Amino acid sequence: MRPMLATPGAHVPPGEEWVHEVKWDGIRLLGDSPEGRTQTRLTTRNDNDATRAWPEIAIGPARDVLVDGEVIALNDAGLPDFRVLMDRMHNRDAGRAARFAERIPATYMVFDLLRLDGRLLIEEPWAERRKILEAVHADGDLGSWQVPATYDDGRMLHEVTRDQGLEGIVSKRRISRYRPGERSKDWVKLAHRYRASLVVGGWRPEVGTEGGTERIGALLVGQPTSDGLVYRGRVGSGIGGKRAQRLGDLLRETGRNPFAGPDVDPDGGVPPVDARGTHWVEPFLVVEVETHGTAFAAASYKGRLRQPSFIGIREDIEPEDL
Incomplete structure (x- = not known):
């Protein structure tokens, strides 16, 4: 499966039908952790296996899940920065990956839940998927993976992320279904960095x-x-x-x-x-x-x-x- 993609936008979508998230400056990965497997399979946007590069993230959660998220690492200013991850993302050697994990620790920011306990959720609206994701995270079933906050006020988030030096925001329709591999207007991204x-x-x-x-x-x-x-x-x-x-x-x-x-x-x-x-x-x-x-x-x-x-x-x- 390939991840759903956002459409570039020129302004924050208005109205209560939209919800807003921080746009992370990291690497997009799907995490597939079937029940009974001790390791999560991590795949990139083009469906390449990246599991070996992220051993600390590949430690699977307790339940059968398929999630969508972004791997991030912090720079010296304490901000997520893609450049910090560049050496790690190209590595497939297990020994080097373990050393990288010690020196450049990464965090998996999970923002969508596509399958839970054998049930595929992609036809559920975003609001329902999010509700289930938050419940699973609250139960501790995602291990070290993080679930970032969402915001109702998109303009506020846009201004705050700009002032803090973050990459931008992503706005999503609450009723949006998950469309694997498609670039959808139901998801809109606005970047501060050019x-x-x-x-x-x-x-x-x-x-x-x-x-x-x-x-x-x-x-x-x-x-x-x-x-x-x-x-x-x-x-x-x-x-x-x-x-x-x-x-x-x-x-x-x-x-x-x-x-x-x-x-x-x-x-x-x-x-x-x-x-x-x-x-x-x-x-x-x-x-x-x-x-x-x-x-x-x-x-x-x-x-x-x-x-x-x-x-x-x-x-x-x-x-x-x-």
Whole structure:
């Protein structure tokens, strides 16, 4: 099963039909803990098994449950930060995972209950699923997993999360059913940080590379659309060392420009200054990018990146998930 996805929004939905939650800056995981199993199976948004990476979370609860939630870890400022989790999310070695769990402890924030004791709950409205989830948590049946609070006042939560430096909020219709793998308008996300997951279509070598071996200095990234991959800009800040090496190991060159042209989108098409010297790659790798400017935070991501920085590789997401 793949998780239900939220639609980007421009404002907090008004009215009593909506409820609001904190948007966590972490990694989305489904936790499947059938009765009798001592370990929960953790899967990413694209249904990859991530159980080994999170041994402290994979200790299963006492009951048969299937839950949806976000794995988070805190930075030095005490705030949830995806960047803290980057090394952990790519690891599958049990020994390293145990050491990571000691050094970078993670918390599983469970916000939805999809199955309980063999009963599938996805056709129940959100309000009913939430009621059952809170009862199970109150009974102590979720172990160390946490169930974050919900709020009726979305505007207040939006302001508070912005002031506290949190990522944003997610608003949900109380009557919404759970639709696995779908991006639904019954869930709306509003981010304070101007961050997005984009697809790599090419890379440019680092300036002044010595020894005849080119190193990655910048990525050319785009936004998937129904008409193709629309170019959104070049990202160089934050790439270097192990990150550049990891990117080089993953990217597969094709020699063909994968971006849609200006006939598809006025902002599509790679400018000659960016295309010159670029190594074109297969557009399958998703990366997280942070940028300045409110235009990029809008649902359509119109416009180009402004002073962008590379945050990390999202191997838990595929282009079709965006």
